[in-house]
Amino acid sequence: MTDDLDNRSTPAPTAVPPVLDHRLANIEDLRRLAERATPRPFFGYLDSGSFEELTLRANRRDLDALTLRQRVLAGVGMRELSTTLLGQTSSLPVAIAPTGLAGLIRADGELHLARAAEAAGVPFTLSTVSICSIEDVRAATRQPFWFQLYVMRDRGVVRSLIERAWAAQCSALMVTVDLAVQAPRLRDERNGMTLRPQLLNLPNVIDFIRKPGWIVRRLRSPRRNFGNLERYVPGGPGKKPVPLVSAWIADQLDPTMSWADLDWIRSQWPGKLIVKGLLDADDARRAVQAGADAIVVSNHGGRQLDGALSSIRALPRVAQAVAGEAEVLFDGGVRSGADVLKALASGARGALLGRAPLYGLAALGEPGVAHALALIRREYDVSLALAGVRRTVDVGPEVLDVA
Template identity: 55%
Template structure:
């Protein structure tokens, strides 16, 4: 990791070390990838205002999110199939996040189960929930998160149906991978480290689902069940139902419209994540950073607004905070690190962004996260 200087370096290393199907799952977006590109391009269009001769000797990246003290304004976002990027990937990512003093969010579609992660880390983590048609299963998932002492529930609200991701179809993505397909055999032979790590992992299927559905005893039936469970009837009343079960902090992830943000506030959720699912759902939607200020202006301080969508650097974090976000989620940035080097790779990704943010703050004349606002943008 000593020669890694930026997130793109981790991306390139990830691409070399992980089979194309799993790299493509992380790297690609839906359809023509217009929204995926817009997330990055619109962040880069925001220019920062350089300041000089300001005492910046006491810079501090610490802040709070939902009342929790964290060492920098960053959260590891929920990513499905993390354990197929690196053996026991979710455990390694959670450990790296906790060592860095920031939250980690476990996906419903993780390879390691809630219980696996809880048994192998020192502190509570966040859990992300997909609401499926089988409400009994959803209730059981929430109860398992409660038993594991998860400190926040992140409800994803923008996946009532799945946007097509061309890369996944072309690469024949499956969990576990189809080992006997010729293209996969050739790909895996060139990545023996990845194969060995996956084989050592605790699970090679969806850990939160396997073993908890009596009618789904093998991979084919589990995958078929998941595909049938996207719920197009999901609505605001379901948020009320979840709040009746979950006693802790609730965050709604996938808010991308001012009207929806106002409705989200009415639910009493403790926070929301402005997100377009990383450009993996509605292609042709605006970038997350372009809608962030409108949402912040509309709801003021009624709830905490987090940001997700295209963060690849500390400069990007600065841009999002300047536009009104309380903190930022990263997905691809840390998964590139996970695929590149497990826990050390995730730690490297976090450190890269932290160091870039610290330098950026200094060159903008900022000492505290709370000082970051519109004044750091060069208009």
Template identity: 55%
Template sequence: MKHITCIEDLRQVHMRKVPKAFFDYADRGSYAEETLRANREDLQQIKFRQRILVDISQRDLSTTIIGEKSNLPLILAPVGSTGMQYGDGEILACRAAQAAGIPYTLSTMSINSIEDVAENVEKPFWFQLYVMKDRGFCKALIERAIAAKCSALVLTVDLQVIGQRHMDIKNGMTVPPKLFSPSNIIDIATKPGWVMSILGAKRRNFGNIAGHLPGGQDLASVSGWVASQFDASLNWKDVDWIRSIWPGKLIIKGILDVEDAEEAVKTGAQAMVVSNHGGRQLDGAPSSIEVLPEIADAVGSQIEILFDGGIRSGQDVMRALALGAKSCMIGRAYIYGLGAFGGPGVAKAIDLIANELSVTMGLCGVNKIAEIDDHVIAV
């Protein structure tokens, strides 16, 4: 991987190695993709204040995230169907995160189940929950996360209805899926490495749902059930219900508005994630970085602020920290690495971002994560 110098390099390899339907599922956004583009463009508009002749020989990237020690202000975000980017992708990504000393978040819609991951990694991980109409199933998921000793529950609240992703429809990533068109079969046939990784994996279906449905367990049946389960009636009272079951740390993901941030504080959650679901839900919503400062100003003294949306480099992490985030989530950035090279690709993505952050801190005259604030931004 000596030729890999940035996350975009990983993206290009991922695009070549993984079938188009699965690459586009990870890479693209909803509708016209305005918010997807804004996440990147708005971050890139933020310029740094370069400083010179400051002793930067003691740079330290370590921090704490919801009270847990972390080697970086970085978290691997929950990504659905990670195990379809590379066989056993959730296990491999979790191992890479733990080797790097940062948190990993397992999606409800993972291929490897909660138990699969817990049995194959050394430390606790976070679990992300979608609240579905079948509250009994949700309760069972939470109880499984408790049994697996998950150290935090990430409640995603911005998926009551699903934003249309045009490329998923074109590629057959519909519900139920229609992946076996002639063009998709030809595409899959030209990806032998991907095929071998999937064939050798523990699962090729949604592991957390396997066994729950009384009928068929094929991908189409499970996907159809999932699509029927997203709950438009979800509201703040449901957060209270979840807290009555979950005894540990709670993180609310999907906050884009100050009023919602203030409501999230009232729940007693330990943290919130400023996020627009990676531009995959409400197209035309502001970028995550645009709303971060006002949310941090409003509630940052009362709750830990995490950031998600468009992070592709250590420079992007620095920008988010400077504007009020305590740490950042990456989704696509590590998925590109996973699809490109499996577990070592995830480790490479983390390493790239860490090295970029260290250099950026140095050139801005900063030695510690806690020292990063808006003074590193050029006005």
């Protein structure tokens, strides 16, 4: 008698996605290479948090503390990793987070990030304080990207940025709300990497000389200033010194921003609206009332209120507070595909990748970003399978082991 199992048609297993260089086996390997390749002030800017970096460390510690349930015999030969984020199909439940000064970390950095994200089929978010402009990124990509907005004292500048993002066909506007004042980042201060930069001290100059590849790439790039903001700085048309633009940005941070301003932004922006920088359930509900289509649970990567709750600890209650009313994205310490799975199991629809692709960018440019995304994809795929889940859309709280 033939067992029924012998007659069953079994689909071929899903192949584990390859990575580009097995000597760079995880994001930490990219981080170490990035530190060697990048001048100290810019690597410190990428890597640091505010004050004593308590929240920066908590983001990682609390993600590590979550455990996943291992499930077996679940028939996971065919897996579907994709999802939709703000109505846009994404090959993974991730997007590249907005990160300022990527074009200083690596020349033309925002273009490298955007192209690698597009090739990987995931959303990219351009920061207000980028080196490459909205128009630069639009010219270098085919697919719509997201634009992150800081609210300046000069609301005319804000209106202009919104109009430029819409003209560039950005598919979502991400408003960052947790930077009413900027918290000191002590590593940046020691390196002279502040909003009024003082970079040309002897230790920094020596460190720059030891990074000739970085210097050559910077000299070859025409993009050396804040591409989105230089035009708004008083002084007439034409190029302006970077310190002058940086000082203007410092003066534009607006501690008077209120919910009324978010209501106004909603009235100005006709597309999808994301509110980033929420840890509190009441604030999340208020953001939804203001018309947010999505919220990002985030503590600014540990770069603002030191001692604040880690993003992953805040996520479940915030997600519950807005369940069914807005998409919930997660930001804070993601370094692996397993971290992405933990975020989804805790209530997020997707995770923002901040430092992880930037380490790849700093280390190897666009191929490094592609490698970082390939690492995340492989780890997420394997973690999903070993947790006994076949599709991203099926991930739920039962994936976590809470015993």
